[in-house]
Amino acid sequence: MSDPTSLTGKHGLIVGVANKRSITWAIAQAAAAAGARLALTYPSQRLEENVRELAAKLENPVVAPCDVASDEQIAALAATLDAEFGGLDFFVHGAAFAPPFELSNPFVQTTREGFRIALDVSTYSLVGLTRAVAPLMEKRGGGSILTLTYIGSQRVFTNYNVMGVAKAALESSVRYLASDLGPKNIRVNAISAGAIKTLAAAGISGFSSILQVYRDRAPLRRGVDQSEVADTAIFLLGKGARAVTGEIVMVDAGYHAMGL
Ligand SMILES: NC(=O)c1ccc[n+]([C@@H]2O[C@H](COP(=O)([O-])OP(=O)(O)OC[C@H]3O[C@@H](n4cnc5c(N)ncnc54)[C@H](O)[C@@H]3O)[C@@H](O)[C@H]2O)c1
Numbered sequence: 001m002s003d004p005t006s007l008t009g010k011h012g013l014i015v016g017v018a019n020k021r022s023i024t025w026a027i028a029q030a031a032a033a034a035g036a037r038l039a040l041t042y043p044s045q046r047l048e049e050n051v052r053e054l055a056a057k058l059e060n061p062v063v064a065p066c067d068v069a070s071d072e073q074i075a076a077l078a079a080t081l082d083a084e085f086g087g088l089d090f091f092v093h094g095a096a097f098a099p100p101f102e103l104s105n106p107f108v109q110t111t112r113e114g115f116r117i118a119l120d121v122s123t124y125s126l127v128g129l130t131r132a133v134a135p136l137m138e139k140r141g142g143g144s145i146l147t148l149t150y151i152g153s154q155r156v157f158t159n160y161n162v163m164g165v166a167k168a169a170l171e172s173s174v175r176y177l178a179s180d181l182g183p184k185n186i187r188v189n190a191i192s193a194g195a196i197k198t199l200a201a202a203g204i205s206g207f208s209s210i211l212q213v214y215r216d217r218a219p220l221r222r223g224v225d226q227s228e229v230a231d232t233a234i235f236l237l238g239k240g241a242r243a244v245t246g247e248i249v250m251v252d253a254g255y256h257a258m259g260l
Contacts, residue, residue, distance in 0.1 A: 004240030008035030011085040016094025024094035026226030041066035068125035087139035142185025178246030187245035194252035219254030
């Protein structure tokens with residue numbers, strides 16, 4: 001029987017690499033080690049050099065711009081992928097953003113514009129990108145789409161605020177997309193990762209106190225790291241998870257199972 005964790009001969013798109021701490025960078029490295037050829041994106045010129053430096057560690061990567069808030073850039077990205085890969089087997093979505101004000105004040109003070117931006121970049125982007133890449137996956141007879149979420153979608157974490165609302169909408173979007181695209185053999189899932197110190201996490205006031213809660217209370221009495229999320233990602237992207245869709249997989253040292 002073929003290795004269910006192999007991605008040999010597969011082409012993947014990874015959106016959300018900012019630096020070497022990015023969860024999506026760990027997934028990119030694991031996917032490349034499993035045999036996949038990858039495209040990485042950068043949202044702005046400020047991050048282009050970072051992403052190009054990291055991509056240089058991969059074999060024959062494609063590097064392309066994509067601000068996920070732009071329909072034009074999403075369409076251009078899909079055209080680039082079609083030209084370079086002639087189709088697509090998997091897509092990892094790790095873009096998230098909320099204006100700093102929204103992550104340091106009481107949720108009740110959330111502004112209309114902050115709400116709009118957070119939901120646009122962190123949630124709608126999964127829908128828009130999925131619509132753009134689905135025809136490329138159809139060319140391959142199916143595909144696997146994976147996004148990253150946090151348990152702040154279900155429970156209150158101080159200062160997570162509108163990002164929790166965005167993640168709730170993201171998890172719901174996973175189920176609706178899975179329903180729409182299942183007949184085309186395209187699967188859509190999410191990993192709900194435990195708290196990890198990354199650039200995005202640094203934007204949440206008081207984040208380090210959340211890390212200690214995992215060490216004190218999670219069944220495994222520790223937090224998780226990027227490589228552990230990546231190992232589960234490879235399972236979900238590959239053949240091993242061919243019957244799994246519409247699912248939110250908790251990779252959080254068991255923290256979600258606890259009451260107090
Ligand atoms: N770090 C954690 O504790 C944790 C836990 C659970 C889920 N997540 C989720 O994992 C994902 C990756 O985050 P991370 O923690 O690796 O941090 P990160 O900062 O490395 O990744 C977030 C990415 O979003 C990108 N982004 C922001 N605005 C964008 C835009 N307009 N267009 C395109 N890209 C844009 C950033 O460039 C960055 O690469 C996010 O969805 C995050 O919410 C993180």
